[in-house]
Amino acid sequence: SQQGEEDPQALSIQEGENATMNCSYKTSINNLQWYRQNSGRGLVHLILIRSNEREKHSGRLRVTLDTSKKSSSLLITASRAADTASYFCAPLSGGSYIPTFGRGTSLIVHP
Amino acid sequence: NAGVMQNPRHLVRRRGQEARLRCSPMKGHSHVYWYRQLPEEGLKFMVYLQKENIIDESGMPKERFSAEFPKEGPSILRIQQVVRGDSAAYFCASSQTRDIGNTIYFGEGSWLTVV
Numbered sequence: 001s002q003q004g005e006e007d008p009q010a011l012s013i014q015e016g017e018n019a020t021m022n023c024s025y026k027t028s029i030n031n032l033q034w035y036r037q038n039s040g041r042g043l044v045h046l047i048l049i050r051s052n053e054r055e056k057h058s059g060r061l062r063v064t065l066d067t068s069k070k071s072s073s074l075l076i077t078a079s080r081a082a083d084t085a086s087y088f089c090a091p092l093s094g095g096s097y098i099p100t101f102g103r104g105t106s107l108i109v110h111p
Numbered sequence: 112n113a114g115v116m117q118n119p120r121h122l123v124r125r126r127g128q129e130a131r132l133r134c135s136p137m138k139g140h141s142h143v144y145w146y147r148q149l150p151e152e153g154l155k156f157m158v159y160l161q162k163e164n165i166i167d168e169s170g171m172p173k174e175r176f177s178a179e180f181p182k183e184g185p186s187i188l189r190i191q192q193v194v195r196g197d198s199a200a201y202f203c204a205s206s207q208t209r210d211i212g213n214t215i216y217f218g219e220g221s222w223l224t225v226v
Contacts, residue, residue, distance in 0.1 A: 003153070033214075042115070042202055042217035043154065088153060097209050098144060098167065101153035 002026055003100040004072075004089035012108045019076040021105040023089030024069075032072050033090045033099060034063060043088065043101075046074075081111040114138065115218035116185075117203050123224045130190040130197070132221045136205030143186040144204040144215060145178055154202060160186060166209075193225045 004023040013019055023032065031050045035043040049056045049065045049072065056063045062075040072091075076083055086106050090099035114137035124130050136143050141162050146154040159167040160180040171178070175193075180186040190197055200222050206215040 040220075042219045043204075044217070045214045048214070097213065098156055098159055099215065100156050101146075103151075103153045 002091055002093060002096075003102045004032070004091045005102050006087065006089055006105045008105060009103060010106045010108075012110065013079060015079060015081055015109055015111050017079055017109075019079050019083065019107055019109070021074050021087055021107070023072045023074070023091070025072075025089075025091040025093075026070065027093050028067070028070075029091045029093045031092050032063075032065060033092070034061075034072075034074050035088045035090065035099075035101070037086045037088065037104070039085070046087075076107075079107075079109045081109050083107060084109050115203060115205050115216050117201075117218035117221050119221060120219065121222045121224070123226060124193050125226055126194055127192050130193050130223055130225075132188040132190075132201050132203075132223070133185040134188070134203030134205075134218060135185040136203075137207075137216055140205035140207050140216075142206045142209055142215075143180050144206075145186070145188050146202045146204065148200045148202060148220075150199075157188075161209075190223070193223070195225050198223055198225045 004025045007022045033048045034046045037043045060077045065072045086104040088101045088104040116135040145157040148154045156170040158178045175191045177189045200220045202220045204215040204217045
């Protein structure tokens with residue numbers, strides 16, 4: 001299994017702004033998942049995008065996938081203070097069904 | 112992630128003692144995963160179990176760590192003779208299937224502090 005590499009490591013924005021975080025991976029995938037972790041809590045699954053999809057939306061979340069560049073991005077629109085958390089991507093390839101995680105992007109949204 | 116229950120939430124052990132962390136998966140889930148998170152780092156996979164079977168323990172340290180998921184009762188992660196470096200948050204997750212792309216649900220974690 002492979003883990004993704006999130007970029008930037010830290011992101012600080014004002015409430016109402018959009019937040020974009022990126023994920024790069026090394027080998028071809030079946031799907032890629034994004035998770036959120038609030039401080040002191042477990043991970044929460046946000047969205048899954050399959051390798052044959054280019055874009056997916058869920059509420060204020062928009063995920064894109066570029067398999068040619070082996071990268072994905074997570075966009076949070078109109079951010080809120082409650083979006084403050086760490087965000088992790090988990091690329092899944094081959095027969096792997098166990099998500100593995102990098103260091104994540106730490107997002108701080110200032111009210 | 113409601114439904115995956117971990118206890119204790121916080122545990123303090125002295126060096127050399129044993130730590131037992133328990134995880135009850137979501138109702139209807141028979142697949143359990145354990146992860147460890149060191150400060151300022153991401154979650155590292157440790158072990159994947161189904162009822163009464165260890166499926167993948169590629170992330171488990173070779174010594175002092177063991178895991179089980181009995182037919183009845185919660186999954187247990189056991190750490191013998193704890194050392195300071197074992198201080199971390201331990202997360203359990205569960206899923207209904209092992210299909211690629213299936214969602215796994217995390218518990219709130221157990222924070223182990225070794226003094």
